[in-house]
Amino acid sequence: MRFASLLLAPLALLLTASCSQAQSEKAGKTKAETGLPKGGDRRKDKNAASEVPGLRKIGSLKGVVPESSGLAPAPTAGNYYSFGDDGNRPILYEITGTGELVRRLDVPADNNDWESLSRDGQGNYYIGNCGNNESTRRDLSIYKFRPDAPAQAGTIAFRYPDQNEFPPKKKQRNFDCEASLWHDGQVWLFTKDRGQSSTSNVYTVPDQPGDYTAKKVTSLAIPGQVTDAALRADGRRLVLLARGELFILDGNSWADILKAPPRQVALTGAGQTEGAVFKDDNTLLISTEQGGLFEFTLP
Structure with a gap:
């Protein structure tokens, strides 16, 4: 034994x-x-998204818009423009509010890395061709055009006044812009901090074609990587979208908004959120790179 x-x-x-x-x-x-599935159980992510108060999936852009990276209102009420980012064709896709394709609009401009889209009060659109992941680009630009005459697109070329190295040191790489909007005769640019400062720098360039050095206006304490920006019609609420979250800044004027402390809202499980636009004063339409289309009621 x-x-x-x-x-x-x-x-x-x-x-x-x-x-x-x-x-x-x-x-x-x-x-x-x-x-x-890589990155965890996608069923859990889907359930997490459904549990976020005010967030609901209303459609899909899969097979419609490749890697949706932005949203803006289309000329037809209730429709929207979206587009694919770096590596995709220079096309705007007009979609309904639930993601059905209406038409494709070819834009005669390079898609080096389209990341944002906005519209002014006269029906001009501004495509931010200024994605800059490694802070190496010297050909940053914004395309200005009208949907009824896309062949006449103009180029707003710009550079950052405080970038002297291409690329700068990793901790200083804050020259990637995936969020922009038009306001008061200027295109406003919000950087996506790829360094370590958790800061979105805010710059402006004129809304007319030309070659400019952008003006640095301020820096916002945003503990996330900004992927899009949307301004409410009354000009009193700015939303900065990030990956799986958003930041809300309120104020009675644009100057007040840029000084306001941001409120952080989690969009857990929604995916890689890249595009945001106001549907009305209290509701956002949000797109993801994976093809999700969500509606979010703002708190």
Whole structure:
């Protein structure tokens, strides 16, 4: 009996070690090896999105807009323009409020990295061709055009007044702009901080074609990477969208808004949120790069 016990002890240790190794190998396997979706259980993410107060999925852009990266109102009431970012064709997709395709509009301009879209009060549109992930670009621009005459698009070329290195050190890479809007004769640019300062710098350029050095106006304490901007029609609420969250800034004037402390709202599970536009004073339409289309009632 004692001899049997001596044999069983090493055997138990061997089985325990084998099980631990098997578990370690399983934990280290890739999506292709395990069959699990990368980044977690997508069903849980979907459920998380449905549990965010005021957030509901109302449509899909899959097969309609490749990697939606922005939204703006179309000339037809209730319709919107969206587009694909870097690597996609220079096309605006007109969609309904639930994501059905209405038409495609070719824009005769390069899509180096389209990231934002806005409209002024005269029906002109401004495409932010200023995505700059590594802060290396020297060809930043905004395209100004009208949907009824897209061939006459003009270029607003610009540079940042405080960028002297291409690229700067990693901690100083805050020259990627994925959010812009038109306001009061200027195109306002909000940077996506890829350094470590949790700051969105705010610049302006004139809304007329030309070659400009942007003007730095202020810096906003935004603990997230800004992907789009939307201004309410009355000019008293600014929303800065980020990945899976948004920031709300309120004020009685534009100057007050830019001084307001941002309120942070989680959009957990919605995905990589990239486009936002006001549907009405209290409701946002939000698109994701994965093709989701959401409606969010603002608190």
